Amino acid sequence: MGRIDDFYAVIPAGGIGSRLWPLSRADAPKFLHDLTGSGHSLLRDTWDRLIPLAGEDRIAVVTGRAHRAAVEGQLPGIPDRNVFLESEPRESAAAIGLAAAVLHRRDPDVIIGSFSADHVIRGTQVFEWAVQQAVQVARAGYIVTIGIPPTEPSVGFGYIKRAGEIVIDGAPEATLVERFVEKPDLATAKDYVASRDYLWNAGMFISKASVLLDELAANEPELHAGLLELAEAWDDRDRRGPAVDRIWPGLKKIAIDYAVAEPAAERGHLAVIPGHFDWDDVGDFASLTKLINHGRKNDLAVLGPRARVLTDAASGILVSQTSRVISLVGVKDIIVVDTDDALLVTTVEHAQRVKGVVESLKLTGRGDVL
Secondary structure: OOOOOOEEEEEEEOOOOHHHOOOOEOOEOHHHOOOOOOOOOHHHHHHHHHHHHHOHHHEEEEEEHHHHHHHHHHOOOOOHHHEEEEOOOOHHHHHHHHHHHHHHHHOOOOEEEEOOOOOEEEOHHHHHHHHHHHHHHHHOOOEEEEEEOOOOOOOOOOEEEEEEEOOOOOOOOOEEEEEEEOOOOHHHHHHHHHHOOEEEEEEEEEEEHHHHHHHHHHHOHHHHHHHHHHHHHHOOHHHHHHHHHHHHHHOOOOOHHHHHHHHHHHOOOEEEEEOOOEEEOOOOHHHHHHHHHOOOOOOEEEEOOOOEEEEEOOOEEEEEOOOOEEEEEOOOOEEEEEOOOOEEEEEHHHHHHHHHHHHHHHHOOOHHHO
16 A cells, blocks of 8 residues: 555535534634544544545645634645635535545546545554545546445434445455435434445545546536636636635535435446444544543543543543533533533433534524634
8 A cells, every 4th residue: 555646635624513512613613623632633633644645745625714724733734735715614515526626627637535624533554445445446437435334223324325346456345336325213224234235424535536527517517617617716826715705605505425426326426435444423422422432331531631520420521621620420421511611511312412502502693602
């Protein structure tokens, strides 16, 4: 294995991670936090994971203008030309499509891979092997995703149903994708795991930039046209800003799954490689608790360099950004997130409902704590 000459990695770094409020905020989204105790943010861990495959000069980050300084501060090796700034969030099809359009203008034969900035992956060599296989399949003209063999019947992830195998040198595990499935109920998820035909959708996509753009043109022609117009102006510093201000706000908000992946699967143009590495999208505090505690339900995870905690027969997670002493006695599966201006207390069972708190704060005009 090693660096792939025709490969460019793209890191979409957007979204605030509302189910991780009040730790994750609009001005400090979850990809800028160290949620694993690695000493680096999730973004930096993603960058480090991709360097052996692409090299520092062939990794691009798509992020909001407000996060530029933080991103460049955490990634001092990133070239200025590889920081693609959004004027406002427009979903993943626009973000990844912009990178594809700009990189295709620079190199018409480039293969791009999109890897979220806020996922946790353990097992670097296995990850690299999955990407190497995906690139081989992408060279044959397919759009490729990397799916995760499920370890449990999770209702928090979408699923990918595999179809027949594809015979491609260098990609022994490649199969076609029959269809994508939205997050199922528990009974359905159990059936998926038992069948062994389903993988978790981890949101990773590898493709020739030209193939991805062709798929966008077929399914979302107005979005495609806007992205091409942006790409034509992008590498001219004087034209880029005005073009973004004029075009970007009008682009359709749609996920790349719906704009590219699902239509490609229907036409038999989407393939999947199973990723046999530990993966988590850290979607809420329940998944963060499980990640840090390595599945041990009776442990209490503690995050925060200044955390001061006294515990007795407590389990769950405590995240502290203050120096306040916090005592947890006789509480199970608790979630406590203590920040300077907001306090969250809930349980692992209700972790998904934190997003509803954020929506309520928006409705009541409490933007000061978002």
